[in-house]
Amino acid sequence: MKQLFFVVMLCITTTFAFAQHEQHKNHDNSNSHDNHGHHNKEGNSSQWSSGRPDGHAPISVMGDHTHHRGGIMFSYRYMTMDMRQLRSGTDDTTTANAHANYMVAPVDMIMNMHMLGAMYALSDKITIMAMANYLENDMNLQMRNGNQFSTSTSGFGDVMVSALYSIFNKNRKAMHAQLGINIPTGSIEAMDVTPMSMGNDMQLPYPMQLGTGSFGAKLGLTYLGQSDKFSWGHQLTGMINFNDNDQDYKFGNQYRFNNWIGAKAGENLSVSIRLEGVLIDEIDGVSSLLNPMMVTTADVANSGGTFINSGFGVNYMIKNGGLKGLRFASEISTPLYQDLNGIQLKQNYNLMFGLQYAMH
Numbered sequence: 624m625k626q627l628f629f630v631v632m633l634c635i636t637t638t639f640a641f642a643q644h645e646q647h648k649n650h651d652n653s654n655s656h657d658n659h660g661h662h663n664k665e666g667n668s669s670q671w672s673s674g675r676p677d678g679h680a681p682i683s684v685m686g687d688h689t690h691h692r693g694g695i696m697f698s699y700r701y702m703t704m705d706m707r708q709l710r711s712g713t714d715d716t717t718t719a720n721a722h723a724n725y726m727v728a729p730v731d732m733i734m735n736m737h738m739l740g741a742m743y744a745l746s747d748k749i750t751i752m753a754m755a756n757y758l759e760n761d762m763n764l765q766m767r768n769g770n771q772f773s774t775s776t777s778g779f780g781d782v783m784v785s786a787l788y789s790i791f792n793k794n795r796k797a798m799h800a801q802l803g804i805n806i807p808t809g810s811i812e813a814m815d816v817t818p819m820s821m822g823n824d825m826q827l828p829y830p831m832q833l834g835t836g837s838f839g840a841k842l843g844l845t846y847l848g849q850s851d852k853f854s855w856g857h858q859l860t861g862m863i864n865f866n867d868n869d870q871d872y873k874f875g876n877q878y879r880f881n882n883w884i885g886a887k888a889g890e891n892l893s894v895s896i897r898l899e900g901v902l903i904d905e906i907d908g909v910s911s912l913l914n915p916m917m918v919t920t921a922d923v924a925n926s927g928g929t930f931i932n933s934g935f936g937v938n939y940m941i942k943n944g945g946l947k948g949l950r951f952a953s954e955i956s957t958p959l960y961q962d963l964n965g966i967q968l969k970q971n972y973n974l975m976f977g978l979q980y981a982m983h
Contacts, residue, residue: 669794669795670793670795675854676938676939676940676950677854677885677887677895678849679950680856681885681895681934681938681952682938682952682953682954682976682977683897683936683954684881684883684897685740685754686752686785686845686860687858689787689789689797690742690750690983691744691747692744692745692747693744693983694982695741695744695981696741696979696981697740697741697979697980698738698742698980699739699740699977699978700737700738700740700975700976701738701975701976701977702738702973702974703733703736703973703974704733704734704735704970704973705733705970706731707971709728709967709968710963710967711967713960713961713962716966718730718765720966725918725919726766726916726918727764727767728918729763729920729968730764731763731968732761735759736757737757739755740755747789748788748789750786750789751785752785752787752803753782753783753785754782754783754785755780755782756781757778757779758777758778758809758833759776759777760830761773772817774815775815778810779808779833780809780834781808781834781835782806782808783803783804783805783841784803784806785801785802785803785841786802787800787801788800788802796847797848798845800845801844802840803840803842803843804838805838805840805841806838807834807835807837809834810832810833811836811870813826813832815831819917826912826913828920829913829921830920835868836868836869836870837865837868838865838866839863840862841862843858843859843861844858845858845859852886853884853887855883857882859878859880860879860881861878862877862878870911870912871908871911872908872910873906875926877903878902878903879899879900879901880899880900880901881897881899882898883897883936885936892937892939892940894936894938895935895937896935897932897934897935897936897954897956898932898933898934899932899934900929901931902929903930905923905926906927908923919966919967924964925964925966925967926964927963927964928963928964929960930960930961930962930970931959931960933956933958933959934954934957934973936952936953936954936955938952939951948982949978950978950981951978952976952977952978953975953976953977955973955975956973956974957972957973
């Protein structure tokens with residue numbers, strides 16, 4: 624918690640100082656700025672604008688901007704998450720240590736996710752957003768006797784529908800709030816054959832499931848700033864699960880604090896760096912279909928934790944021609960700090976690619 628608090632204060636202080644410097648510099652040059660309209664030449668508008676290569680957050684940040692009335696944007700993201708090496712708290716551990724209390728321990732896991740999104744601005748104040756995803760989970764595990772096996776699941780996950788409300792957009796600063804509803808369309812009954820199941824499909828542990836099984840609320844607040852060459856932002860979000868699902872548990876609430884700075888590297892290209900703090904609560908309740916002594920991933924004590932992640936991204940925007948408004952983006956993120964509850968696989972890296980196409 625101390626590390627996360629330090630990150631929060633560092634990000635806020637650094638960005639405030641940067642913003643004050645840029646505001647002073649822009650004030651000195653204010654006579655050359657045209658302060659009327661939303662889509663003037665870059666650097667000449669009094670409003671924060673998404674219509675520049677650094678005008679979107681890194682591709683892994685969702686709900687980072689709103690649109691003007693009638694604006695539409697479609698997006699596709701592909702993410703691969705690599706997890707390997709067991710960790711307990713902040714220390715690495717071994718499968719042998721895990722086997723002292725569990726018959727099976729995970730060795731590594733890869734999760735691939737395809738995400739489709741759409742945004743539509745009902746007005747300059749309200750933008751609605753919907754996101755759906757398709758997941759592919761693959762996990763390798765090791766038994767006490769040294770034998771290894773794998774399990775896999777795939778299918779559609781939960782659907783998120785949100786409204787973004789623009790609080791203000793002036794002096795090249797903007798703020799908006801998010802209120803979203805998680806619709807539990809993803810399965811929590813994913814099954815596979817294991818050496819212990821005698822050739823039959825059996826219920827797989829919590830990390831291998833495709834959805835939450837619970838309705839939930841996504842709450843968020845995003846602050847954006849811009850200068851002639853830079854864009855930056857802070858985003859605080861919380862994912863709160865309301866109800867126990869059909870198996871009498873609910874996944875832990877998640878709280879994220881994202882911070883990023885993007886720099887123009889040309890008329891069409893920008894690069895970004897990102898720092899993120901994440902708190903994930905333990906799973907609340909237990910599934911009667913799982914034996915918590917069988918494998919670490921079936922024990923709710925081995926869920927949740929605190930993370931500090933860093934990211935580096937690239938964003939390319941087509942500004943002319945028939946494909947005007949199309950963006951190509953990518954980001955790789957790696958953990959700087961992980962404090963995991965119980966024994967879990969630690970995160971190795973996340974890699975995300977995306978396409979975004981905006982129409983006005």
